[in-house]
Amino acid sequence: MTTLHFSSALLPTGWATDVAIIIDAGGTIEAVETGVQSTSGSTSGVAVAGMPNLHSHAFQRAMAGLGEASGPIRAGQEPDSFWTWRKTMYGFLAALKPESVQAIATHLYMDMLKAGYTAVAEFHYVHHDQDGNAYSDRAELSRRTIAAAEGTGIGITQLPVLYNYGGFGGQEPNDGQRRFLNNADQFMEIVGALHRDHKDDANVRVGIAPHSLRAVTPELLNDVLIGLNELDNTSPVHIHIAEQTKEVDDCLAWSGKRPVEWLLENMEVDPRWCLIHATHMTNAETDGFARSGAVAGLCPATEANLGDGLFPARRFMDQGGVIGIGSDSHISVNVKEEIRWLEYGQRLFTRERTVLSGSPDTSTGRRLYDANLAGGAQACGRPIGALEVGKRADIVVLDTTKSPMAGRREDAVLDAWLFATDHNPVRDVYVGGKQVISGGRHDEEDAIEQQFQAAVASLK
Ligand code: NGQ
Numbered sequence: 128m129t130t131l132h133f134s135s136a137l138l139p140t141g142w143a144t145d146v147a148i149i150i151d152a153g154g155t156i157e158a159v160e161t162g163v164q165s166t167s168g169s170t171s172g173v174a175v176a177g178m179p180n181l182h183s184h185a186f187q188r189a190m191a192g193l194g195e196a197s198g199p200i201r202a203g204q205e206p207d208s209f210w211t212w213r214k215t216m217y218g219f220l221a222a223l224k225p226e227s228v229q230a231i232a233t234h235l236y237m238d239m240l241k242a243g244y245t246a247v248a249e250f251h252y253v254h255h256d257q258d259g260n261a262y263s264d265r266a267e268l269s270r271r272t273i274a275a276a277e278g279t280g281i282g283i284t285q286l287p288v289l290y291n292y293g294g295f296g297g298q299e300p301n302d303g304q305r306r307f308l309n310n311a312d313q314f315m316e317i318v319g320a321l322h323r324d325h326k327d328d329a330n331v332r333v334g335i336a337p338h339s340l341r342a343v344t345p346e347l348l349n350d351v352l353i354g355l356n357e358l359d360n361t362s363p364v365h366i367h368i369a370e371q372t373k374e375v376d377d378c379l380a381w382s383g384k385r386p387v388e389w390l391l392e393n394m395e396v397d398p399r400w401c402l403i404h405a406t407h408m409t410n411a412e413t414d415g416f417a418r419s420g421a422v423a424g425l426c427p428a429t430e431a432n433l434g435d436g437l438f439p440a441r442r443f444m445d446q447g448g449v450i451g452i453g454s455d456s457h458i459s460v461n462v463k464e465e466i467r468w469l470e471y472g473q474r475l476f477t478r479e480r481t482v483l484s485g486s487p488d489t490s491t492g493r494r495l496y497d498a499n500l501a502g503g504a505q506a507c508g509r510p511i512g513a514l515e516v517g518k519r520a521d522i523v524v525l526d527t528t529k530s531p532m533a534g535r536r537e538d539a540v541l542d543a544w545l546f547a548t549d550h551n552p553v554r555d556v557y558v559g560g561k562q563v564i565s566g567g568r569h570d571e572e573d574a575i576e577q578q579f580q581a582a583v584a585s586l587k
């Protein structure tokens with residue numbers, strides 16, 4: 128049992144001072160007491176629950192910033208877009224080996240911890256070797272990202288991706304997709320093995336991720352959901368949906384329905400589901416999605432970088448919709464940037480301010496921090512996202528000694544961090560009660576950096 132003391136902490140009941148958090152030997156919060164002075168004098172600063180990062184393609188971290196030249200435009204071909212970026216990304220992933228997957232993910236997860244993310248949902252779709260053949264252990268590359276999480280200390284929800292087709296209606300996959308492909312039995316072999324090996328592991332949860340309606344058929348999706356439910360009928364199900372207008376057009380051509388509309392009508396979309404992006408929706412789709420209780424997995428920095436469009440966040444949240452954030456392609460790994468872009472996108476579009484604050488007397492930072500904690504925890508399917516009894520002791524301690532955070536209290540601290548701070552105020556981070564970041568640094572930081580650089584160099 129460990130006890131941590133904080134001068135101030137954000138609890139589900141609101142801000143409290145002189146807070147003691149008592150953590151059991153397994154890393155779960157056993158008690159939270161307020162108004163308690165530390166006898167050892169080891170009180171730390173301002174504590175908040177760690178943010179879940181609900182959408183990650185870890186390997187893409189190693190190509191962050193490499194897709195910014197508009198080469199094809201200069202060559203007089205199609206303008207650079209999501210789809211041309213995807214081609215570049217497929218070219219990049221062709222060189223990945225198991226060791227590089229692990230080294231890249233390890234560095235990324237360390238960066239996540241330093242940014243204040245204490246859990247990640249890894250949407251993992253590169254399963255096979257460079258020729259597209261399965262490794263002798265089909266789950267090899269999934270095991271590599273889980274090992275990366277274990278190596279850094281971050282909690283993980285591993286979501287092996289179901290991917291077997293190149294477009295709506297069961298189209299042939301292209302060559303760039305050969306490392307992703309599995310039929311239902313092959314896929315369930317991966318999910319079953321991971322589920323069995325991590326059943327009793329408090330830091331690991333296993334779910335699934337049908338990649339998109341482009342990559343599966345309804346039959347395949349149904350078969351896999353039946354198999355998954357036999358293992359665990361509560362485990363998370365994530366899917367990319369309606370990110371690009373071309374995807375909406377292709378879905379209409381295939382089914383006569385828009386992607387979110389199709390999903391809501393044909394699948395039992397409920398709180399275990401997380402719909403990633405869902406950028407392009409009609410009002411009826413937005414309202415139906417909000418009513419389903421499923422999570423909207425929003426990745427504002429990546430969505431901006433890839434030119435996706437803006438999610439209808441105000442309408443969705445006004446209808447009680449659940450949201451969470453993810454760093455997706457990892458063009459940036461930064462809680463404040465995701466939250467800033469989420470709000471600023473709405474401001475630029477509506478030409479109003481404090482659009483997502485929900486009510487005139489709520490701070491925008493507080494509302495968005497709370498909302499993303501709750502939705503992120505739901506999407507990860509783990510007991511996280513709040514400093515309360517029964518949840519994992521995933522805690523971020525902010526350094527409030529520097530401007531513009533200095534002298535601010537309670538919600539103003541969150542607003543200063545999320546909207547006004549350029550330096551990173553994340554000082555100490557605990558996951559399951561274990562300290563993984565101290566004074567802004569990870570214990571293994573130098574070795575992790577070296578291994579990442581070697582892995583990136585080996586890809587050229
Ligand atoms: C992915 N990324 O799976 O990495 C996708 C691009 C696709 C985002 N959607 C590929 N942001 O959707 O086909």
Ligand code: ZN
Pocket residue numbers: 182184250367403455
């Ligand atoms: Zn994605």
